[in-house]
Amino acid sequence: MRPNLFDRARVWLPGVIATLCGVALSGCGGGPYPMDTLAPQSDLTRAFTSLFKEITILDSIVLVVVIVAMIGAIFIYSSREGDPGEPSAMHSDVTLEMLWTVIPALILVAITVPTVHTIIKTQPNKWPANALEVRVIAHQWWWEFRYPSSGVETADEVHIPEGRVIHFSMVSDDVIHSFFMPAIGGKRDVVPGQVNQITLTADKPGEYYGQCTEYCGTSHANMRFRVFVDTPEQFKEWTAHQLEGPVKPAGGAAAAGAKEWANAPCAICHTIKGVSGFSKQYAFGFRGPDLTHFGSRTTFAGSILDNTPANVAMWIENPDAVKPGAHMPTLGVRGQQLTDLVAYLESLK
Numbered sequence: 001m002r003p004n005l006f007d008r009a010r011v012w013l014p015g016v017i018a019t020l021c022g023v024a025l026s027g028c029g030g031g032p033y034p035m036d037t038l039a040p041q042s043d044l045t046r047a048f049t050s051l052f053k054e055i056t057i058l059d060s061i062v063l064v065v066v067i068v069a070m071i072g073a074i075f076i077y078s079s080r081e082g083d084p085g086e087p088s089a090m091h092s093d094v095t096l097e098m099l100w101t102v103i104p105a106l107i108l109v110a111i112t113v114p115t116v117h118t119i120i121k122t123q124p125n126k127w128p129a130n131a132l133e134v135r136v137i138a139h140q141w142w143w144e145f146r147y148p149s150s151g152v153e154t155a156d157e158v159h160i161p162e163g164r165v166i167h168f169s170m171v172s173d174d175v176i177h178s179f180f181m182p183a184i185g186g187k188r189d190v191v192p193g194q195v196n197q198i199t200l201t202a203d204k205p206g207e208y209y210g211q212c213t214e215y216c217g218t219s220h221a222n223m224r225f226r227v228f229v230d231t232p233e234q235f236k237e238w239t240a241h242q243l244e245g246p247v248k249p250a251g252g253a254a255a256a257g258a259k260e261w262a263n264a265p266c267a268i269c270h271t272i273k274g275v276s277g278f279s280k281q282y283a284f285g286f287r288g289p290d291l292t293h294f295g296s297r298t299t300f301a302g303s304i305l306d307n308t309p310a311n312v313a314m315w316i317e318n319p320d321a322v323k324p325g326a327h328m329p330t331l332g333v334r335g336q337q338l339t340d341l342v343a344y345l346e347s348l349k
């Protein structure tokens with residue numbers, strides 16, 4: 001006897017429902033997640049998120065219609081009693097062909113129009129005159145940030161003021177990287193010899209995570225960064241502080257460390273303004289972050305380590321163990337020398 005629709009559904013429907021619930025519930029959880037792409041904190045990411053939601057709703061409607069039609073067809077046509085008879089001799093149905101051409105075309109238009117609108121809105125040809133430019137230079141495997149209007153140079157952690165248009169102009173020093181800050185600024189490839197751009201206005205103060213998202217070598221996964229959105233006053237203070245010269249330690253381990261710095265080879269690659277630096281930008285084919293205000297950063301080494309004396313000592317002792325492939329060599333600084341050097345670096349607030 002031909003099984004009816006409900007007999008069959010009883011077999012597979014619970015499995016389908018359980019699977020769908022599992023998929024839906026997998027999106028729930030504690031949060032907020034630092035790399036959540038659906039928690040926008042700027043005009044740019046809000047535009048992306050709203051486009052994503054619009055298209056997802058449209059796609060879901062199409063999916064439901066197609067699945068229902070397909071399941072309906074399975075039940076209606078799959079099991080017939082007796083001889084199925086000759087297949088239909090009909091060659092074409094103009095109405096049907098028109099429908100399945102026009103409907104997908106309309107769906108594509110419904111996706112294309114808001115997508116192109118979002119691209120035009122978020123990638124203007126000209127940046128507002130009052131935009132703050134931040135130059136992003138990607139290196140294997142750390143991020144350098146420069147502020148042409150003030151002259152500030154820093155690494156791993158970028159500060160921007162809330163409520164002001166920020167214009168990131170990005171270029172790579174070596175291979176192709178990708179600048180990704182999900183909550184604030186979406187994602188853009190960072191390419192040698194070509195300046196790519198992102199423009200955005202951050203909503204509110206906070207600390208946001210970023211990450212390189214283009215495979216760029218051994219320590220690609222260790223090429224992270226932080227974005228600090230400050231209030232305009234905090235940003236002004238931060239800028240003023242970054243422009244000051246480095247702290248001159250009065251005594252103790254930090255002062256001894258300053259002497260170590262003068263003798264150690266660190267200065268070949270790292271600048272401490274007024275203390276060490278190099279005229280050639282690419283001494284030895286690479287260079288390390290500016291350390292003038294190293295102690296004021298919360299993280300270092302591609303933002304993978306918290307800036308604590310123990311972590312800095314671990315890094316100097318064997319950079320390759322922390323960040324495989326790191327261009328910083330093992331310098332052989334140990335014991336009291338290392339303790340003093342770390343104290344000096346940490347004093348550079």
Ligand code: CUA
Nearest residue numbers: 177212216220
């Ligand atoms: Cu830089 Cu991946």
